[in-house]
Amino acid sequence: MSYNQDKIDYREFLIWKRLRNISFTIFVGSGKGGVGKSLIATTMGLILTGNSFRVGLLDLDMHGPSSLMILDIKQLPKEEKNGLVPPSINNLKVMSIGFFAKDSPLPLSGMAKREIIKELLAITDFGTLDYLIIDLPPGTGDESLAAINYIKNNRGVILVSTPSRLAQQVVKRAAIFFIDMNVKIIGLIENMVLDNDFGGTYNLARELNVPFLGYIPYDKRVAYISEINPKELTKTTFAEALQNALKKANIIH
Secondary structure (H helix, E strand, O other), X not given: OOOOOOOOOHHHHHHHHHHOOEEEEEEEEOOOOOOOHHHHHHHHHHHHHHOOOXXXXXXXXXXXXXXXXXXXXXXXXXXXXXXEEOOEEOOEEEEEOHHHHOOOOOOOOHHHHHHHHHHHHHXXXXXXXXXXXXXXXXXXXXXXXXXXXXXOXXXXXXXXXXXXXXXXHHHHHHHHHHHHOOOEEEEEEEEEEOOOOOOOHHHHHHHHOOOEEEEEEOOHHHHOHHHOOHHHHHHOHHHHHHHHHHHHOOOOO
């Protein structure tokens, strides 16, 4: 693949150049807020670094970025000659819109959202990675479209649902969206399962003919994330179930 740098936005060339150093991108989506998607994306990153992978996490939720809070990251990205170098925790490199938005709302139009994502992908220097995890915002709007349009090589999506029928209906629409956009569905996860009261995500996966990666129990230790040390996340029942899901997806062994 090659680009004529004189005929395109240089940022697109820069994104392509950076993506050459990333072996695989995992989108984490749901179509719906409140299903634990961000916690899954963040904990997934910690699990993968714990398995000796080089991993980056990109939080693209413009209206509720939470990865910095989950990981208790205070350090800002460093400005170097090749771009912004993300801070890291437990070897997980983390870039988030939250660095720039802080506590302020971002009342942005569709075009402005796409421009921000393009800029963020262009200026962030993750270096060489085995996995880039992208925490997508709820829904299938401009942010998701922009990320999918700019990250076209070696990619897949893990979709997160809960036992709620409403969540599963929304995830079904999200799955169809990703299929239509030619993004491989790595699998579906059902999160926040209480007392083995399973929902219909397994049946939904069969209906869509995509892998079902497993159930993740409701874990009180991560329900109040501000009260748990990020380093302890990988030792929770939540993380253990997520690790099993990643094994089922052949992401780790």
